[in-house]
Amino acid sequence: MTATPDKSANRIKRRPFMADLLSRRGTALVVPGLGSPTWDCFAAGDQGEYLYSWGGMGLAVPTALGVALSQPGRRVLCVTGDGEMLMGIGSLAVVADQAPDNLAILVLDNESFGETGRQRGLTSNHADIAAVAKAFGVRQTRTITEQGAVAELADLLFKAAGPVLAVAKIAITDDPWRLPEKDGATIAYRFRSALGLEQG
Amino acid sequence: MSRASNWSEDVLRAMQARKIVTVCTIPDGGLTQLLKLIEASKSARLVTLSTEEEGVGIATGCWLAGARAMVAMQSSGVGNCINALGLPAAFRAPCLLLVTMRGQWGEFNPWQVPMGQAVRPALEAVGVKCYPVDKPEEVGETFAAAADFAFNSRVSAAVLVSQRVIGVKGFGQE
Numbered sequence: 001m002t003a004t005p006d007k008s009a010n011r012i013k014r015r016p017f018m019a020d021l022l023s024r025r026g027t028a029l030v031v032p033g034l035g036s037p038t039w040d041c042f043a044a045g046d047q048g049e050y051l052y053s054w055g056g057m058g059l060a061v062p063t064a065l066g067v068a069l070s071q072p073g074r075r076v077l078c079v080t081g082d083g084e085m086l087m088g089i090g091s092l093a094v095v096a097d098q099a100p101d102n103l104a105i106l107v108l109d110n111e112s113f114g115e116t117g118r119q120r121g122l123t124s125n126h127a128d129i130a131a132v133a134k135a136f137g138v139r140q141t142r143t144i145t146e147q148g149a150v151a152e153l154a155d156l157l158f159k160a161a162g163p164v165l166a167v168a169k170i171a172i173t174d175d176p177w178r179l180p181e182k183d184g185a186t187i188a189y190r191f192r193s194a195l196g197l198e199q200g
Numbered sequence: 201m202s203r204a205s206n207w208s209e210d211v212l213r214a215m216q217a218r219k220i221v222t223v224c225t226i227p228d229g230g231l232t233q234l235l236k237l238i239e240a241s242k243s244a245r246l247v248t249l250s251t252e253e254e255g256v257g258i259a260t261g262c263w264l265a266g267a268r269a270m271v272a273m274q275s276s277g278v279g280n281c282i283n284a285l286g287l288p289a290a291f292r293a294p295c296l297l298l299v300t301m302r303g304q305w306g307e308f309n310p311w312q313v314p315m316g317q318a319v320r321p322a323l324e325a326v327g328v329k330c331y332p333v334d335k336p337e338e339v340g341e342t343f344a345a346a347a348d349f350a351f352n353s354r355v356s357a358a359v360l361v362s363q364r365v366i367g368v369k370g371f372g373q374e
Binding site for chain 1: 222247254255256258261262263264267284290291292293
């Protein structure tokens with residue numbers, strides 16, 4: 001039996017949703033994965049505390065884990081998509097094993113490979129990323145389908161004891177291109193400067 | 201004391217001197233002694249991975265956030281890391297790999313040969329400087345030089361520890 005994807009459940013519009021969520025981040029560091037999560041963060045307002053990515057699909061969670069382990073006093077939010085999360089799905093087992101209490105992961109799940117032509121993704125059928133995260137031992141998991149859940153979601157992602165993971169079922173929308181700095185050395189310099197690190 | 205424990209102790213000392221505080225790994229037989237020493241010394245956090253490429257992401261994230269890490273793996277794991285190594289390269293961040301080799305000196309298992317033979321050309325193709333070492337007494341200083349090269353020049357480097365150093369696995373068919 002094949003489940004029929006219920007596209008009506010994907011109502012959240014990513015750009016206003018992410019802008020609202022990021023306005024509540026406080027001092028959290030943000031590690032967005034390649035593609036739309038990076039464009040969304042930049043569109044919400046350029047910040048040195050955003051570690052933009054243009055590549056390395058599957059590595060958003062590992063990169064954020066490295067940041068979280070090395071900055072235990074700072075909240076770290078990883079923002080990724082369903083395709084990237086599935087490519088690096090085992091990294092959720094590593095996150096659960098290390099159990100950093102400052103790490104939160106948000107998966108923007110549009111059930112598609114949005115960047116490459118909106119081909120069908122695996123979460124459009126059976127795959128349930130929040131269920132996998134829970135089974136791996138991530139402390140708290142949640143799936144949201146409504147824009148109005150942002151306040152409650154911000155509490156989970158920015159305040160609750162980590163590691164936590166939320167899946168936001170988002171709509172496929174036509175958003176204007178918003179492309180941040182693409183030179184990695186510049187992105188790294190800005191991020192390390194925002195952390196007050198020496199550049200030597 | 202065996203030669204294996206000597207080179208592992210040398211590497212641990214070099215790690216400690218350079219404040220490498222996170223070691224990401226998919227274990228290998230050749231790394232057994234070093235991983236035990238790291239765990240006992242408590243001078244570094246061990247991060248057990250599900251696939252080696254995660255270690256490249258974690259080590260890069262650590263450096264971007266102000267701490268030093270490395271990834272320790274068997275040569276077969278290098279193949280899993282190739283695309284991931286573009287991440288530290290793009291950030292101009294260091295990534296230090298410690299690789300225990302299979303598929304070369306006296307290999308018993310033919311399934312280890314293709315990747316083992318491809319390790320160095322594959323790493324060099326993505327810009328990782330390779331430091332092969334085949335004498336136990338030279339592993340410590342080679343590791344130290346590779347680490348200094350990586351962290352000071354902000355590039356990726358791999359220490360390739362020969363099967364000649366770690367011993368040939370024979371599954372009773374030696």
